[in-house]
Amino acid sequence: MSDRRSERRQGTPRTKKRPATPLTRNTLIADFLTICELDPEIESLRAPADPAEFRVGDCTIEHIADFEIVRDGQSFLVDVLTDEDLLTHPLRTAAIHGLAAEDGRHFSIETAASIRAEPxxxxxxxxxxxxxxxxxxxxxxxxxxxxxxxxxxxxxxxxxxxxxxxxxxxxxxxxxxxxxxxxxxxxxxxxxxxxxxxxxxxxxxxxx
Structure with a gap:
């Protein structure tokens, strides 16, 4: 019995699952543009957006968003970021609670979690x-x-x-x-x- 057990233990080891490859920014942008293409509420899309100024606390931050989307006649600014890029984004904290530029355009951040949300x-x-x-x-x-x-x-x-x-x-x-x-x-x-x-x-x- 011991010989048989040793033979089984010496079998081919199980292959470990490879960790999922992190999504690149280009992949997320391609997914985001596909969603915009199929969204009937989006009237137009421009990249990059015109520069915008944001009031964050006592500071004014000028930022150029990746995209400017027009939905029902209203303009929205959108940045598409990987999880790593999100950590260093200057407007990350302010955008969590809702953020709009000085000219009234609403700003939001799209990540893998939101872009690839089901269904x-x-x-x-x-x-x-x-x-x-x-x-x-x-x-x-x-x-x-x-x-x-x-x-x-x-x-x-x-x-x-x-x-x-x-x-x-x-x-x-x-x-x-x-x-x-x-x-x-x-x-x-x-x-x-x-x-x-x-x-x-x-x-x-x-x-x-």
Whole structure:
């Protein structure tokens, strides 16, 4: 018995799990821009933002945020930081309790915890996975036309208008990647997920 035990102990040692690779700032920025692209409430985005002054205690700090986002006509300043960069950010403490620039623009900090929060992060990944799905002209017109007629539909019902694409849901989500359809990315992708037409970023030349 002792010989057998010694043979078992001399077996191949179990491989240890490698620690997760820390996310880089470029990766977080790419994730953040994808979220902004799919967020129907964001009207425009500019990088970097115009310089802003912040009153922190008795000091005035001038800072250039990574992005300036316009949502419902209101401008927001956003910095995207890794956990390490957050420790040395000059506005970190003040931003915890809410911070606005002297000109009124609200300032916030996005980190891996907020950018990759669930279920939004998984929903964004599922939508972007369909961006290369080819949607025929016929399916495209049928999907958009029924949304024009009804307004808001369940995802499963909207996908039912697809005739030429094998995966109707993927066809609808592909149009969301093009900015033609709005989906609430804060919720999981479910049959009852609400979809609607998104406002076109350009003027319709045929509108009278």
């Amino acid at each position: 939004r992060f998984m929903t964004v990944r599922l939508i972007m996975a369909c961006r290369r799905t080819p949607v025929t002209a016929g399916d495209r017109v049928r999907i958009l036309h029924q949304l024009d007629e009804v307004g808001t539909m369940r995802l499963v019902d909207c996908a039912g208008a697809v005739m030429n694409t094998q995966d109707g849901v993927a066809a609808v989500l592909a149009l969301a990647c093009e900015g033609l359809i709005a989906i609430d990315i804060s919720r999981p992708i479910l049959p009852e997920t609400q979809v609607r037409r998104r406002r076109l970023p350009f003027t319709d030349p045929f509108s009278f």
